Amino acid sequence: NAGVTQTPKFQVLKTGQSMTLQCAQDMNHNSMYWYRQDPGMGLRLIYYSASEGTTDKGEVPNGYNVSRLNKREFSLRLESAAPSQTSVYFCASIQQPQETQYFGPGTRLLVL
Amino acid sequence: DQQVKQNSPSLSVQEGRISILNCDYTNSMFDYFLWYKKYPAEGPTFLISISSIKDKNEDGRFTVFLNKSAKHLSLHIVPSQPGDSAVYFCAAPPSARQLTFGSGTQLTVLP
Numbered sequence: 001n002a003g004v005t006q007t008p009k010f011q012v013l014k015t016g017q018s019m020t021l022q023c024a025q026d027m028n029h030n031s032m033y034w035y036r037q038d039p040g041m042g043l044r045l046i047y048y049s050a051s052e053g054t055t056d057k058g059e060v061p062n063g064y065n066v067s068r069l070n071k072r073e074f075s076l077r078l079e080s081a082a083p084s085q086t087s088v089y090f091c092a093s094i095q096q097p098q099e100t101q102y103f104g105p106g107t108r109l110l111v112l
Numbered sequence: 113d114q115q116v117k118q119n120s121p122s123l124s125v126q127e128g129r130i131s132i133l134n135c136d137y138t139n140s141m142f143d144y145f146l147w148y149k150k151y152p153a154e155g156p157t158f159l160i161s162i163s164s165i166k167d168k169n170e171d172g173r174f175t176v177f178l179n180k181s182a183k184h185l186s187l188h189i190v191p192s193q194p195g196d197s198a199v200y201f202c203a204a205p206p207s208a209r210q211l212t213f214g215s216g217t218q219l220t221v222l223p
Contacts, residue, residue: 004155031209040121042201042215043156050209058210090155094209100146101211103155 002026004104006091012110013081021076021107023091031094032074033058033101034066036087043090049074081111115139116204118214126222131189133217135202140183142204146211147176147187150199159200160187192221 007022025032030051035043035058045058049068063085065077074093078085088108092101117136125131137145143164148156162169162176162185169176175188189196197220203211 033210035213040215042118043203043213045210045212048210059212092155100158100161103157105153105155 004091004093004102006089006104006107008107009105010108010110012112013078014112015082017081018077018079019081019109020078021089021091021109022073023075023104024073025091025093025102026072027093027095027102028071029093029095029102030071032068033092033094034064034074034076035090035092036060036085037090037106038087046076046089081109083111085109086111114214115142115206115212116202116214118202118217120217121215122218122220124220124222125192127194128191131187131192131196131219131221133187133189133200133202133219135185135187135214137183137185137204139204139206140180142206144205145176145178145185146203147174148201148203148213150201150216156201189219192219194221194223197221 004025033048034046044060047066049055052071067075088106090106091104094101146161147159149159150156160171160174178185199216201213201216203213
């Protein structure tokens with residue numbers, strides 16, 4: 001089991017460029033999450049998908065879109081990147097509510 | 113407004129001594145709490161949890177204490193080891209399928 005995988009590991013974008021962060025899990029989990037981590041801010045939820053076919057906004061959804069492509073994959077898209085989106089992005093998944101979340105290794109994004 | 117707060121951004125402890133990491137919360141409806149550990153360039157990993165019906169949960173060197181009246185929890189690591197050096201996040205679920213995280217505490221265990 002690879003657990004939760006994320007690609008790419010690192011990306012540099014110019015302001016206004018778009019990109020998609022990919023996340024996949026092989027644990028047959030129902031729910032998947034996207035977080036961003038910024039210094040002094042902890043982990044903040046961007047979007048989540050409680051189950052295949054559903055997505056919901058988290059705490060900081062502005063500037064992002066998501067797609068739950070199937071049960072395994074949950075992608076995060078930045079349509080027009082801004083310097084404020086420079087961050088480390090983590091994907092996570094759980095099988096059932098109140099279970100612990102499993103995190104991917106993160107994608108470090110720098111927007112110039 | 114942060115529902116889970118970690119007011120100490122950093123903590124340094126000598127190897128072999130006790131590390132105490134603190135966390136405060138504002139929502140009295142939270143019914144369980146978790147601690148995650150994060151090493152540089154890795155994702156957070158689950159460390160220990162506690163249900164609100166308990167006031168203590170122990171797992172090896174790690175013990176979490178919950179004081180519901182004070183809305184405070186703490187993570188004790190005894191004895192601390194250099195490999196424990198990491199960022200520690202406390203977290204709680206504002207709803208069934210979500211977690212809200214504190215801002216983290218960087219623990220450094222000095223050899």
